[in-house]
Amino acid sequence: MPWPELDTAPIARLLSQIAEQPEDLADAFFERREEVELAPEGERPGLRIHREEGFAVRLMREGRSWLAARDALDGEQFAEALRQVARALPSASYPAPELRPTPPALDLAREVLDFPALVVRAVRAQHAGFALRLTVRRHRRWLQVVGPRLVPGAEQESFYSCEVETEWGRRGFLLLALDAAAAARLAAGAVALFRARHAAPPQPLHGVAVLGPEAVAVLLHEAVAHALEADLLAQGGDPAAAAGVAMGAACLDVLDDPAAAPEPVRRATDDEGLAVCRRWLLRGGVVEQPLADAAWARASPTLLPGAGRRAGRHQLPCPRSSHLELLPGEAAEADLAADGNGGLLLPEASRGSLDPLSGELSLCFPYGFRLRRRGAAEPVGACTLRGRVADLLDRVVAVGRDPRAAGAGWCAKRGQKLPVWATAPALRLEGVELAP
Amino acid sequence: MSRRGAGKDTGGAPGGEPADVTSGEAAGRAVSGDEGKAASGAALDEVLRSLLLRGLPQAEVLVKRGRSRRLEVGLGSESSLSSQERAWAVRAGTRRAAFFLAGTGDPWVAGPWPEPAGSPFELPQPAEAPPWSEPSDFGAPLIGEREGLALLGALGRDLAGELPGARLLRGVLEDGSSEGELASSRGLRARFRRRVATLFLHAAGPGRPAAAASLYLAAREARRFAPKALARRLADRLSVEATARPPAEGGGEVLLAPPVGARLLAGLLPLFVGPEAAHRLAGLRDPRGRAASERMTLIDNGRLPGGALESALDGEGVPCREVALIEGGTFRQPLLAWWQSGGAPALASGCSRRPGWRDLPRPGPTHLYVAPDPRLSVGALLGAIERGHYLIDSTGPGWFDLTGDRFSLPVCGFEVARGRASAPVGRARLAGSIGALLKGIAAVARDLAFLPLDGLIGAPTLLVTGLEVAAW
Numbered sequence: 001m002p003w004p005e006l007d008t009a010p011i012a013r014l015l016s017q018i019a020e021q022p023e024d025l026a027d028a029f030f031e032r033r034e035e036v037e038l039a040p041e042g043e044r045p046g047l048r049i050h051r052e053e054g055f056a057v058r059l060m061r062e063g064r065s066w067l068a069a070r071d072a073l074d075g076e077q078f079a080e081a082l083r084q085v086a087r088a089l090p091s092a093s094y095p096a097p098e099l100r101p102t103p104p105a106l107d108l109a110r111e112v113l114d115f116p117a118l119v120v121r122a123v124r125a126q127h128a129g130f131a132l133r134l135t136v137r138r139h140r141r142w143l144q145v146v147g148p149r150l151v152p153g154a155e156q157e158s159f160y161s162c163e164v165e166t167e168w169g170r171r172g173f174l175l176l177a178l179d180a181a182a183a184a185r186l187a188a189g190a191v192a193l194f195r196a197r198h199a200a201p202p203q204p205l206h207g208v209a210v211l212g213p214e215a216v217a218v219l220l221h222e223a224v225a226h227a228l229e230a231d232l233l234a235q236g237g238d239p240a241a242a243a244g245v246a247m248g249a250a251c252l253d254v255l256d257d258p259a260a261a262p263e264p265v266r267r268a269t270d271d272e273g274l275a276v277c278r279r280w281l282l283r284g285g286v287v288e289q290p291l292a293d294a295a296w297a298r299a300s301p302t303l304l305p306g307a308g309r310r311a312g313r314h315q316l317p318c319p320r321s322s323h324l325e326l327l328p329g330e331a332a333e334a335d336l337a338a339d340g341n342g343g344l345l346l347p348e349a350s351r352g353s354l355d356p357l358s359g360e361l362s363l364c365f366p367y368g369f370r371l372r373r374r375g376a377a378e379p380v381g382a383c384t385l386r387g388r389v390a391d392l393l394d395r396v397v398a399v400g401r402d403p404r405a406a407g408a409g410w411c412a413k414r415g416q417k418l419p420v421w422a423t424a425p426a427l428r429l430e431g432v433e434l435a436p
Numbered sequence: 437m438s439r440r441g442a443g444k445d446t447g448g449a450p451g452g453e454p455a456d457v458t459s460g461e462a463a464g465r466a467v468s469g470d471e472g473k474a475a476s477g478a479a480l481d482e483v484l485r486s487l488l489l490r491g492l493p494q495a496e497v498l499v500k501r502g503r504s505r506r507l508e509v510g511l512g513s514e515s516s517l518s519s520q521e522r523a524w525a526v527r528a529g530t531r532r533a534a535f536f537l538a539g540t541g542d543p544w545v546a547g548p549w550p551e552p553a554g555s556p557f558e559l560p561q562p563a564e565a566p567p568w569s570e571p572s573d574f575g576a577p578l579i580g581e582r583e584g585l586a587l588l589g590a591l592g593r594d595l596a597g598e599l600p601g602a603r604l605l606r607g608v609l610e611d612g613s614s615e616g617e618l619a620s621s622r623g624l625r626a627r628f629r630r631r632v633a634t635l636f637l638h639a640a641g642p643g644r645p646a647a648a649a650s651l652y653l654a655a656r657e658a659r660r661f662a663p664k665a666l667a668r669r670l671a672d673r674l675s676v677e678a679t680a681r682p683p684a685e686g687g688g689e690v691l692l693a694p695p696v697g698a699r700l701l702a703g704l705l706p707l708f709v710g711p712e713a714a715h716r717l718a719g720l721r722d723p724r725g726r727a728a729s730e731r732m733t734l735i736d737n738g739r740l741p742g743g744a745l746e747s748a749l750d751g752e753g754v755p756c757r758e759v760a761l762i763e764g765g766t767f768r769q770p771l772l773a774w775w776q777s778g779g780a781p782a783l784a785s786g787c788s789r790r791p792g793w794r795d796l797p798r799p800g801p802t803h804l805y806v807a808p809d810p811r812l813s814v815g816a817l818l819g820a821i822e823r824g825h826y827l828i829d830s831t832g833p834g835w836f837d838l839t840g841d842r843f844s845l846p847v848c849g850f851e852v853a854r855g856r857a858s859a860p861v862g863r864a865r866l867a868g869s870i871g872a873l874l875k876g877i878a879a880v881a882r883d884l885a886f887l888p889l890d891g892l893i894g895a896p897t898l899l900v901t902g903l904e905v906a907a908w
């Protein structure tokens with residue numbers, strides 16, 4: 001149990017004093033985090049560890065928010081932060097609750113130190129040999145949100161991230177374990193990049209693109225999740241008005257379900273302490289429930305909260321996805337790639353971006369394969385898929401039947417870097433524009 | 437889109453830090469100053485002793501405290517965030533291995549210290565810093581909640597006034613200050629203070645789909661941001677984006693406003709920074725060693741008076757100084773940290789940046805800029821163009837192929853005919869060879885401005901020939 005020292009009852013009582021109006025929202029966010037990093041060979045020093053803890057007190061009233069954050073678990077500082085956000089009686093004194101920090105013991109993450117050797121072995125197992133620089137990190141985070149009336153259970157996340165740098169490019173991966181399977185996955189990505197190193201980027205084409213599950217994860221994140229975040233929707237009008245809009249092909253059923261994420265990153269509540277839900281973003285290609293946090297749900301009663309995420313105590317939450325799922329279709333992977341007519345198979349996307357005002361989306365792929373009559377053939381170099389979100393999603397003609405857990409990667413919306421996860425099968429788009 | 441603030445370490449603008457250094461032979465010597473500072477210095481010495489007892493003779497400890505205020509306005513919402521930070525970081529190791537450990541609160545006086553792993557590191561010798569007076573605005577109070585929100589509100593109103601129908605989608609003003617101490621097993625003792633404010637603005641123009649434009653700026657103090665001028669700049673960008681046509685193919689002279697020049701410099705940093713820089717630049721130098729136009733002088737200066745990151749010492753406690761990297765077009769030296777200078781220590785300067793306590797010191801520019809020419813105004817340069825373009829901003833990331841000697845940067849601006857800006861130009865790219873860019877600088881104006889990119893990168897308006905402005 002990560003928060004044995006936290007007596008939440010007095011904290012809740014104090015919060016109820018600052019939430020003095022009926023519609024006020026007040027909460028306290030307690031956070032501990034740890035990152036263990038093994039830098040690439042030659043970078044000095046090799047082992048890097050960050051451990052931090054602290055809290056933030058927030059008051060939200062009529063579209064305005066006040067937040068006071070501290071880098072300590074200390075009762076006096078908590079009382080001071082309460083005074084800072086309280087509106088009615090800014091000079092009132094609040095009793096300091098007892099906070100007894102007992103941080104978890106320093107654990108050196110042996111698996112982080114051992115992983116580079118596993119990756120090198122996995123590359124050799126694929127009959128390839130080239131220089132690579134590997135950065136390996138373990139991320140752990142413990143959270144406890146306390147409200148005046150509600151004290152949800154503590155949450156915990158643990159996962160790994162790796163960056164592989166080769167002469168031909170850099171790739172990032174999010175992993176749930178550092179085992180042989182993870183090493184094989186990294187090695188496969190690096191070897192694919194190596195084998196496509198001399199391949200020329202494809203000429204601009206208008207045709208078929210088959211996206212592998214890893215690439216689909218990035219597509220879903222940009223084209224569905226970001227496009228349906230209440231704060232980004234609001235840039236173009238009322239976020240609630242998005243519900244009911246046909247946004248993609250009828251074969252697209254997309255959900256955000258943090259409770260169905262892989263166990264080490266599974267969540268029962270969001271970063272505001274509100275229960276997460278199995279949220280249908282698209283059902284049959286039609287928008288059902290945009291992503292909202294408590295602030296947007298208050299502004300628009302048709303929006304459901306439970307998707308508020310924050311990178312840390314020094315930031316306010318905002319609507320974000322956690323674990324996206326594309327429900328499987330009926331197509332076998334081989335069928336998706338059949339009759340590609342010179343189109344491309346794109347197993348992985350390196351990055352994506354969405355302009356919420358214009359709806360323009362771009363997805364970058366580090367390499368791909370030309371689709372011939374019998375499926376994937378020769379490799380091609382880096383290329384980009386561009387188009388308007390609704391138009392691109394409308395061009396999905398088939399969804400694969402074999403979903404796979406795929407780490408979509410890091411998302412840095414509004415400067416808040418957060419991991420995002422996905423479970424998705426492959427899919428086929430027709431009539432899309434791809435260019436170097 | 438990563439925001440970097442000053443006091444708080446989720447931010448922390450890049451740049452050198454310490455501002456007061458003493459050196460001593462023994463690790464047990466406390467820094468002079470008031471009682472609290474002496475106590476803090478003693479705590480650092482205890483940490484160093486504990487590391488030495490643990491068999492880690494190379495050690496450095498940093499403590500940092502910071503405060504910041506972040507004010508944000510969005511669509512129908514506003515927020516006020518106040519953060520206080522207190523944290524520490526230790527680098528320690530043997531000749532074979534090392535670790536970096538950082539955390540919140542007070543430093544662990546007696547460990548437990550992790551087992552070193554991976555590559556070892558070295559620490560600098562203490563060095564005497566030339567005299568430096570801390571700027572008076574380091575002590576100015578952080579911007580208040582009302583004052584900051586009023587500034588953002590004024591910006592929104594001024595923007596709507598400049599361009600009816602335009603709206604501020606998001607404005608984030610962050611003002612922070614920090615102070616701390618650094619001590620090492622080599623006897624280095626340093627104290628530092630820092631003060632930085634940043635402003636991020638994202639706005640949409642009228643119509644649908646609306647054009648969008650962003651600005652990200654840094655200053656020493658939040659009160660230095662001028663809402664009217666910034667609103668006009670955003671409105672110009674939005675107007676150009678909304679009405680621009682792709683350019684007709686062609687060259688001519690090109691006038692590059694400071695944001696374009698700064699983006700180009702940022703893309704070319706590997707030619708000027710680090711031990712490999714001279715090798716990379718070799719192919720662009722003529723037989724006389726000239727790498728750029730004689731109008732170009734390129735400087736990095738961590739002590740730049742009035743600079744947002746002005747400091748006497750860098751993030752490792754090494755004195756900062758002004759270094760001319762290119763002088764009158766001739767390459768003089770790359771920007772090098774003490775451990776990169778090999779057998780030529782005189783080439784090194786204090787250029788190790790340490791944005792926050794979570795970060796290791798890394799060499800890089802602090803205030804790197806093209807020296808302005810105080811005699812030339814932008815108007816005079818514009819008036820002298822017979823046919824060409826005036827490019828006011830970049831609209832996306834650039835592409836720089838340093839080995840292939842090519843670059844391309846998406847830009848927007850105006851066509852220029854007979855000294856006057858005429859039709860707006862957008863969906864355009866400035867492209868050409870890197871050698872032509874450096875050697876084609878025909879004139880430099882006096883309006884030096886910095887952008888927070890990789891450090892603060894600055895350029896005045898530049899008149900350049902030999903480049904192409906083409907449709908994207």
